[in-house]
Each structure stands twice: as structure tokens, then as C-alpha cells.
Amino acid sequence: MGELPQHIVNSLIMGGTYALLGIGLTLIFGIMKIVNFAHGELYAFGAYMMYLFAGILGLNFFLSILFAVCAGMVLGAAIELLLLRSKRSADIDTTMLIMIGAWIVMQNAERMIWGGVAKSIPSPLPATPLVIGPVSVSWLRVLVLVIALALIGATYFLINRTKLGKAMRATFLDSNTAALMGINTGAIYTATFALGSSLAAAAGALLGPVFVVSPTMGDLAALKAFAIVILGGLGNITGATVGGFILAFAEEMGASYISSGYRDAMGFLIIIIVLLFRPTGLFARSERVG
Amino acid sequence: MRKIFPWLVVLFFATVPLWLHAQYYLNTLIVTGLFMLAAMSLNLLLGYTGQLNLGQVAFFGIGAYVSALTSLGFSITVFGFEITHDPWPPLIGILLGTVAAGLCGYVIGKLSFRVRGAYFVIVTISFAEVVRLVALNWVELTNGPLALPGIPPITLGFDWTGSITLWGKIGNYYVILFFIVLAYIIIKRLVESPFGRAMIALRENETLAMSLGINVTRYLVLAAVISGAIAGTAGCLYAHYIQIIDPMIFMFLNTVTMVIMVITGGKGTLAGPVVGGLIFGIVPVILRKYVGPEVQWILYGALMILIVFVLPEGVVPAVERWFERAAPSAEKKRGDAAAPSVGLEAGKGAR
Amino acid sequence: MTAPTSIAVVGTAAPVLRIDPVLKIDNVAVHFGGLIAISDMSFDVREGELVSLIGPNGAGKTTAFNVITGFHKPTRGQVTFKGVPLNGLKPHQVTALGLVRTFQRTSVFDKITVFENVLTGLHRRTSPRLFGTLLGLQTERRAEEALREEAWDVLKLVGIEAQADELGGSLPYGDQRLLGVALALATGASALLLDEPVSGMNASETARFVALLRNLRANGKTILLVEHDMPMVMGVSDRIVVLNYGRIIANGPPSAIQNDPDVIQAYLGKGVKHA
Numbered sequence: 060m061g062e063l064p065q066h067i068v069n070s071l072i073m074g075g076t077y078a079l080l081g082i083g084l085t086l087i088f089g090i091m092k093i094v095n096f097a098h099g100e101l102y103a104f105g106a107y108m109m110y111l112f113a114g115i116l117g118l119n120f121f122l123s124i125l126f127a128v129c130a131g132m133v134l135g136a137a138i139e140l141l142l143l144r145s146k147r148s149a150d151i152d153t154t155m156l157i158m159i160g161a162w163i164v165m166q167n168a169e170r171m172i173w174g175g176v177a178k179s180i181p182s183p184l185p186a187t188p189l190v191i192g193p194v195s196v197s198w199l200r201v202l203v204l205v206i207a208l209a210l211i212g213a214t215y216f217l218i219n220r221t222k223l224g225k226a227m228r229a230t231f232l233d234s235n236t237a238a239l240m241g242i243n244t245g246a247i248y249t250a251t252f253a254l255g256s257s258l259a260a261a262a263g264a265l266l267g268p269v270f271v272v273s274p275t276m277g278d279l280a281a282l283k284a285f286a287i288v289i290l291g292g293l294g295n296i297t298g299a300t301v302g303g304f305i306l307a308f309a310e311e312m313g314a315s316y317i318s319s320g321y322r323d324a325m326g327f328l329i330i331i332i333v334l335l336f337r338p339t340g341l342f343a344r345s346e347r348v349g
Numbered sequence: 350m351r352k353i354f355p356w357l358v359v360l361f362f363a364t365v366p367l368w369l370h371a372q373y374y375l376n377t378l379i380v381t382g383l384f385m386l387a388a389m390s391l392n393l394l395l396g397y398t399g400q401l402n403l404g405q406v407a408f409f410g411i412g413a414y415v416s417a418l419t420s421l422g423f424s425i426t427v428f429g430f431e432i433t434h435d436p437w438p439p440l441i442g443i444l445l446g447t448v449a450a451g452l453c454g455y456v457i458g459k460l461s462f463r464v465r466g467a468y469f470v471i472v473t474i475s476f477a478e479v480v481r482l483v484a485l486n487w488v489e490l491t492n493g494p495l496a497l498p499g500i501p502p503i504t505l506g507f508d509w510t511g512s513i514t515l516w517g518k519i520g521n522y523y524v525i526l527f528f529i530v531l532a533y534i535i536i537k538r539l540v541e542s543p544f545g546r547a548m549i550a551l552r553e554n555e556t557l558a559m560s561l562g563i564n565v566t567r568y569l570v571l572a573a574v575i576s577g578a579i580a581g582t583a584g585c586l587y588a589h590y591i592q593i594i595d596p597m598i599f600m601f602l603n604t605v606t607m608v609i610m611v612i613t614g615g616k617g618t619l620a621g622p623v624v625g626g627l628i629f630g631i632v633p634v635i636l637r638k639y640v641g642p643e644v645q646w647i648l649y650g651a652l653m654i655l656i657v658f659v660l661p662e663g664v665v666p667a668v669e670r671w672f673e674r675a676a677p678s679a680e681k682k683r684g685d686a687a688a689p690s691v692g693l694e695a696g697k698g699a700r
Numbered sequence: 701m702t703a704p705t706s707i708a709v710v711g712t713a714a715p716v717l718r719i720d721p722v723l724k725i726d727n728v729a730v731h732f733g734g735l736i737a738i739s740d741m742s743f744d745v746r747e748g749e750l751v752s753l754i755g756p757n758g759a760g761k762t763t764a765f766n767v768i769t770g771f772h773k774p775t776r777g778q779v780t781f782k783g784v785p786l787n788g789l790k791p792h793q794v795t796a797l798g799l800v801r802t803f804q805r806t807s808v809f810d811k812i813t814v815f816e817n818v819l820t821g822l823h824r825r826t827s828p829r830l831f832g833t834l835l836g837l838q839t840e841r842r843a844e845e846a847l848r849e850e851a852w853d854v855l856k857l858v859g860i861e862a863q864a865d866e867l868g869g870s871l872p873y874g875d876q877r878l879l880g881v882a883l884a885l886a887t888g889a890s891a892l893l894l895d896e897p898v899s900g901m902n903a904s905e906t907a908r909f910v911a912l913l914r915n916l917r918a919n920g921k922t923i924l925l926v927e928h929d930m931p932m933v934m935g936v937s938d939r940i941v942v943l944n945y946g947r948i949i950a951n952g953p954p955s956a957i958q959n960d961p962d963v964i965q966a967y968l969g970k971g972v973k974h975a
Contacts, residue, residue, distance in 0.1 A: 094467045094470065142654065146657075151466055151467055152401055153657055153661070155401070155467075155470065156608070156612060156653060157653075157654050157657050159608070159650075159653065160650040160651065160652075160653035160654035160657070161650065161654065162650070163602075163605065163647070163649060163650030163653070164646075164647050164650035164651055164654075167642075167646040167647045167650070168643070168647060171641070171643040171644065171647070278601065282474065282478060285471045286475070289468070289471060293467070293468075318486060320482065320485065320486035321482060321486060323478075323482060324479055324482040324483075327475035327476075327479045327482075328475075328479065330471060330472060331472060331475055331476065331479070334460075334463065334464045334468055334471075335460075335464075535834055538833055538834055538836055539833065539834065542833040542840065542844070543819075543823060543826045543828040543833075543847070544828060544830070544833060546816065546819055546820045546823065547820070547823055549809075549812065549820070550809060550823070553809045553810065553811055554809055554810075556791075556803070557803060557808075557809065557883070558820075559790070559791035559792055559795075560769070560791050560795060560800060560801050560803070560884075561792075561795060561800070561820065561821050561823060561824070561884075561886075561887050562792045562795030562796055562800070562823060562887050563792060563820075563823050563824075564790075564792045565792070571830070
């Protein structure tokens with residue numbers, strides 16, 4: 060068990076970006092009732108934007124992250140306006156099919172534009188790891204965690220402390236009533252999708268330099284985001300945050316103590332187990348019946 | 350006409366190998382047929398019970414692996430016990446593969462009862478992904494990413510009758526045509542029976558269905574078992590035709606292909622997956638000449654979105670409606686004539 | 701529409717010809733968290749009786765209805781039908797006992813024809829065998845033929861046979877309600893629970909529905925009606941149970957209910973004491 064501290068640190072770092080992914084997806088589901096299959100592609104999009112800005116154009120690393128996040132936001136808003144706006148009253152299966160279509164288009168567009176070969180993004184940070192006692196971690200990963208936590212904090216602030224956040228929460232509770240109260244729910248939907256997309260893009264921009272950027276990177280990300288959201292309960296932001304860290308921890312443990320091949324299976328096992336025993340997620344308050 | 354038309358279509362496809370000699374196109378038709386079969390199985394769940402199973406490829410892949418392993422034989426160690434299986438004939442493999450996929454259908458059907466809607470969709474995807482990861486990582490059994498090569502082709506006949514082995518495309522073509530016809534008849538009889546009515550009732554209004562005394566669980570599970578078994582058969586046939594399988598068979602895109610076929614053709618119609626299957630089996634062959642695979646997939650995705658926007662019910666219902674509008678008088682007459690006659694018969698029964 | 705024979709004697713105390721109650725609601729209470737929807741409710745319905753459960757808006761009628769049909773579990777108390785407690789039974793099991801409800805809003809299958817609707821309702825009357833069906837056996841086909849005849853009988857009983865080929869969702873409102881009843885009848889139910897069946901109906905639709913109710917009652921069906929259309933209820937019921945603020949404030953024949961001061965106050969409010 061001497062490696063446990065290292066595993067915990069590793070999962071904390073992955074957990075931060077997982078939480079970003081999960082919060083984005085859970086916001087979109089909670090407020091818009093849309094199962095966003097393109098979420099993983101927005102993650103991949105963020106990573107490619109990071110590659111474009113930092114890797115190809117050679118812009119400042121931090122500026123590139125900011126640009127990637129903004130690009131994700133713009134793309135998210137565009138998707139909402141083009142594909143989802145007119146289908147707002149459609150059932151969940153319809154929007155799901157639309158998002159699956161969008162996912163296929165986006166992934167193959169990436170492959171067409173960037174090619175199938177994985178790209179790496181240069182990092183400006185020192186290559187020597189940070190060593191504290193038994194734990195060793197690269198500076199880049201520390202930075203990823205810090206930025207992820209900052210973004211999570213900013214999202215919380217946005218949701219809980221701003222007027223926009225208040226309107227989003229109202230729409231989440233009851234969109235009809237919110238509309239009656241004078242909230243422009245159409246704008247809220249666009250904002251929600253843009254925000255969720257920008258968080259996914261942020262996760263991609265952060266993990267892109269840690270790993271490599273490839274067209275299929277979004278697939279697993281999307282499924283992991285689903286796992287996180289289910290773990291935390293659909294529409295529950297705190298649940299998604301905690302869920303992100305739990306998934307990262309479960310993966311780390313699964314990879315070290317079962318087999319590294321099953322790292323990615325942990326998310327799905329979590330989904331199946333949670334849904335079988337606690338279908339409303341781990342952090343759901345008991346609902347009023349009827 | 351309505352009764353004969355499907356048989357004319359079958360007759361037409363039965364003649365195809367007689368005049369189509371290009372192996373490439375025959376291969377396309379065989380693979381199209383396999384996906385069509387899988388799409389038909391998906392339609393039973395998606396179209397008739399209304400459950401979107403995005404893990405349908407798991408049934409397909411499990412069928413393929415079970416059948417392949419049955420006919421190849423294997424030797425594994427599980428918890429210290431050594432299990433060795435000697436090769437059995439492919440037909441037994443197909444039977445076992447179908448049964449295994451049907452059992453998985455049972456599990457999915459039971460699951461769908463606990464979780465619905467978005468949750469069900471995600472659970473089914475997860476199920477398929479877990480199966481894929483097992484196929485990838487249980488190297489001792491599945492050879493992992495190195496694939497299972499040398500799967501024997503289907504051999505028809507018994508020791509005492511003499512047998513033929515389907516090495517070529519033509520034999521496989523007819524076997525698959527046979528299974529498509531069989532599956533079509535099974536699904537048709539099912540959905541036009543009280544079983545199918547119960548499934549449609551639960552798709553349309555589950556609460557009302559339950560209050561009418563329909564045991565919803567039972568019919569969902571039944572649909573899932575039959576759906577799984579048909580998809581499993583398709584997988585078995587795939588394995589013995591291609592003769593090599595690897596974990597890529599569980600790719601989510603394969604499920605997506607089935608979904609596209611079903612919604613394009615028209616979910617909840619018998620002909621829908623057949624029409625959709627033909628479109629998405631043949632269009633790529635034409636596209637391939639002009640564009641790369643990425644563009645092809647982009648067009649698929651765009652088409653899927655387009656269908657949802659423009660033809661949400663699919664091609665088959667749209668064409669049917671067009672025909673009805675083209676010949677309204679004939680349809681109307683037939684409908685009017687049928688109703689009272691049955692009514693009279695019923696009248697005799699009533700007091 | 702010709703008035704069917706009716707043995708309901710309106711306005712007089714219902715003669716207690718029938719024996720035991722078939723549907724018994726014993727000390728039922730329903731709480732939602734801190735909210736008490738029903739505090740204590742007991743009444744019963746005898747076989748062949750047409751009882752109405754009425755009350756002002758928010759009195760707890762719908763909750764009562766959901767408890768009786770087994771869609772909600774009561775916090776306390778129990779509901780029995782033909783001596784079988786309904787607690788914990790699944791909806792299809794309740795139906796199997798012969799107790800069937802109709803719904804206020806989604807009472808029919810919209811996208812299939814009226815005839816197919818009724819065929820679906822007849823589901824419980826069939827015991828199709830899977831292999832027989834898949835093999836297309838003669839016995840299954842004959843069973844299907846018989847079922848179709850039965851479906852016509854039900855349609856005629858309710859009086860919507862002319863619309864057999866129309867889609868359920870395309871029927872006018874009143875006819876949808878009739879189809880809802882047809883669905884319930886098709887299950888072979890001996891007792892029907894109707895949830896505000898005439899709300900939103902126009903006068904002629906209501907009249908047609910009342911005629912159907914009388915007809916059903918004459919055919920020996922037990923009926924529990926949850927309704928707030930007072931004149932309709934007064935005209936058709938053997939007995940009326942009045943619910944207000946989650947408790948029963950009156951239980952008796954229409955004539956008695958009409959003059960009950962508690963009921964008058966519940967409906968007209970406290971402001972009209974000197975009315």
C-alpha cells in the first residue's frame with residue numbers, strides 16, 4: 060500500500076478535469092433535458108484548439124487555454140442555435156439522435172482536418188517532476204489541477220451568485236414557470252449549452268498537453284462524463300464534481316490493483332452498479348412522490 | 350398486392366447471384382444483409398417497445414465470439430480450473446451464439462425495467478463497452494486485439510447425409526437471405542399478435558398499458574430476448590463469413606449504423622430496417638468512389654440529423670402515405686368494405 | 701341515443717339489495733413528506749353500486765383515486781378489493797382482480813386505431829402462446845379472430861363502432877373518454893374507477909356518457925366515479941361520498957348529500973353562512 064498516496068494524488072489530478080466534463084454534461088442534461096452525445100467531441104475540440112493555438116500558432120500557453128475555452132463556448136452556442144433550438148419540445152430520443160449525428164460529423168471532421176495521427180502539445184513547464192515524500196507528480200499536472208479547480212469555482216460562482224445562474228436554476232426547476240416569470244428561457248438554453256460546452260473544451264485543453272490529441276479521444280471522454288453524471292445524479296452539479304473525483308479514484312485503483320486494461324471499464328461498471336442500486340445517483344435527495 | 354410484394358422482393362434478391370458476378374458487390378450485399386438483420390433486431394426494441402438500446406452491438410459481438418469460440422475450441426484457466434473445449438461444428442456454434450445473445454437480451458430487458466429513458470440508453474452503451482473491454486483484455490480466451498483468425502465457414506448437412514461447406518460468397522449470401530426472411534416472418538408474426546400489441550401499448554402509453562392489465566416487464570423482456578437472439582445470429586453469421594473477428598466488432602459505430610438504418614427506414618415498421626439497411630448498405634459503395642471514409646461518415650451523421658428534421662418517421666411511412674394519397678379512392682373503398690363485414694360477423698356473436 | 705333501461709332510482713335511498721362491499725377503503729391516510737393529502741378515509745362500495753367520490757378542488761380526490769387503484773401506496777390503512785388487499789400489488793395485478801381505472805388525460809392510445817385500442821384492452825382475455833404465434837398456428841389465428849369479434853362487441857356497447865378505423869388521438873374529446881371506458885371494459889373488469897370522466901365535456905357529450913354509465917350499471921358493473929360535476933353526479937349516483945381537506949365529511953344518497961350543511965359549506969365556502 061506504499062503507493063497509495065501516489066494513487067490518491069493521481070486521481071485528484073484526473074478528478075479535476077473529470078469534474079469539469081461532468082459538470083458541463085450535467086448542466087446540459089439538468090436544464091435542457093438533452094443527453095449530449097457530442098460532449099466528448101467538444102472535449103476533443105478543446106484539445107485541438109489548444110493544439111492549434113499553442114502547438115501550431117505558438118501562442119502563450121495560458122492564453123491558448125483561454126482561447127480554446129472561448130472557442131468551445133462559441134461552438135456550443137452554434138450547436139444549440141442550429142440543431143436544438145427548433146427541437147426544444149421534442150422528446151429525449153429525438154434530441155439524442157441529433158446529438159449522435161452531430162458527434163459523428165464532428166469526430167470525422169476532426170479526422171479530416173487534423174488527420175488520424177495523434178498530436179502532442181508542447182508544455183512550457185519544467186520537465187522535472189515535483190517530488191514530495193513518496194509522491195512524484197509533473198508540474199504540468201499540478202497546473203492542470205489548479206486551473207480545473209479554478210474553473211470549477213468559477214462555475215459555482217456563476218450558478219450560485221449571478222443573475223444568469225439564478226435564471227438557470229429557475230429554468231432547471233420548472234422551465235414553464237421560469238418563462239412566465241419573464242425569464243428568456245431560449246437564451247438560458249443557449250447559455251447553458253455554451254457553458255457546458257466550454258467546460259468540456261476546457262477539460263480537453265487541459266488534458267491535451269498531458270496526453271496526446273487524437274480524433275477518437277472524445278469517445279471515452281463522453282462515456283466517462285456519462286458515468287460521472289450518473290454517479291452524481293442527473294442535473295446535480297455538486298454530485299458531478301464529487302463524481303469526477305470518485306471516477307478518477309476508481310480508475311486509478313482499477314488500473315493498479317486489477318489490470319491496466321480495465322482502467323476504462325471502471326466508469327461503465329460504476330454506471331451499471333449505481334443504476335442498479337441507486338438509480339437517482341449517489342447524491343440525490345429523496346424526491347417527493349407525485 | 351401487399352401480401353405478395355415482400356415475396357417478390359425475396360424472389361428478386363434470390364436471383365441476384367445468378368446475374369451479379371462481381372465478388373465485390375456480392376460481398377457488399379452480404380455485409381449489408383448482416384447489418385440489416387441486426388437493424389431488424391434493433392427495430393423490435395426501438396420501434397415496437399420504444400426502448401433505445403444503444404448497446405445492440407453487444408448482442409451481435411457476443412453471438413460472433415460465442416460461435417467463433419465454439420467452433421474453434423479454446424483452453425482457459427478460470428480460478429485455477431482448466432477448461433478446455435474442443436471444436437464443434439459451426440452450426441452448433443451459431444445455435445449457442447444465438448442463445449447466449451438471447452440470454453444477454455434477457456438481462457438487458459430486466460435492466461430496462463429498473464432504468465428508463467436516458468438512463469437505459471447509457472446503461473446499454475456501458476454494457477457494450479464493458480463487453481468490448483473484456484474481449485480486448487481476456488487475451489487467453491479471445492486473443493485480445495490480435496483477433497481470432499481461422500474461424501471455420503458454415504458447413505451444412507450431417508455425417509450421414511454428406512455436407513457442403515460454404516467457403517464462397519454465394520452460399521453465404523443464401524444463408525443470410527434465409528435468415529433475413531426467417532427473422533422478418535418471426536418479427537411480423539410477433540408484432541401482429543397480442544404480444545406485439547402489448548409492446549406497442551407500452552411504447553405508446555405505459556401507464557395506460559399497465560392499468561389494462563398488461564404485464565409490462567414480461568413483454569419488454571420478451572422483446573429484448575428475441576431482439577438479442579436475432580442480433581446474435583447476425584453476429585454468428587458474420588463470424589463464419591468473415592472468418593476473423595476482433596474486439597473492434599463491438600465498436601459503438603456499429604450500433605450507430607444499425608440505428609441510422611432503423612430511423613431512416615422507419616422505426617416501428619416491418620419494412621423500415623430492410624429499406625434503411627439497403628440504403629446504408631449500398632450508398633457507401635457509391636460514395637466510396639468519390640470521397641474518403643471521413644467524408645462518408647460526415648455525410649452519414651448529417652443525414653441522420655436531416656432525417657430527424659425532415660422525415661422523422663422515416664422513409665417507409667412517408668412512401669406509404671404518398672401511395673395512399675396517390676390512390677385514395679381504392680384504399681378508402683377497401684377500408685370501408687372491410688369494416689362492416691367484420692362488424693356483421695361480430696353482430697352474430699353479440700347476444 | 702336511446703335511453704337504456706336503468707334501475708337506478710334517483711333521489712331515494714339506495715335499497716341495500718346486494719351483500720358485501722367489494723371495494724373497501726379502511727382508514728387510509730396519505731402523507732407527502734409533511735403534507736397530509738388524506739388524513740383518514742374510510743368508505744366502501746357494494747357490488748353493482750354506482751358510488752361517486754366528490755369534493756372541491758384540492759380535496760384529495762385524485763390522491764384518493766391513486767391510492768384506490770394501487771398507483772400510490774397509502775401511508776396508513778388499506779384498500780381491499782374482493783377481500784384482497786391491494787397494497788403492494790402491481791397495476792396489472794390489480795387489473796387481474798377485475799378492478800380497472802380510466803385516466804383523466806391520457807386515456808387512450810393516440811397513434812393506433814380505435815379498433816386496435818380495444819384489441820389492446822382485450823389483452824388480458826387472451827393467453828397467446830409464443831411458439832404458436834411464431835409458427836403461425838391455426839389455434840392462435842382462431843383466438844385472434846375471436847378476439848376481433850369481442851372487440852366489436854365492446855365498441856358497440858360503448859357506441860363508437862363507427863369510428864373503429866380512426867386513430868385514437870384523432871377522436872373528439874367525448875369519444876376519447878368513451879374509448880377510455882371501452883378499454884377498461886375490454887379487460888373484463890367487474891369494477892370501474894372513472895377519474896373525472898365528464899370534465900371538459902359539452903352537454904351532449906355528458907348526456908351520452910351518463911347514458912353509458914346507466915347502461916353499465918344496469919349490466920351489473922360496480923362503478924366508482926371521482927367527479928366534481930355536481931348535477932351529473934346527483935343524477936347518476938346511488939350514493940355519494942364527499943371528501944374535503946383529506947377527510948370524508950358526508951356519505952349518503954344524493955338527496956341527503958344535497959341538503960347536508962357541511963357539504964354546502966365545503967362547496968360554497970364559509971362566507972355564505974346565511975345563504
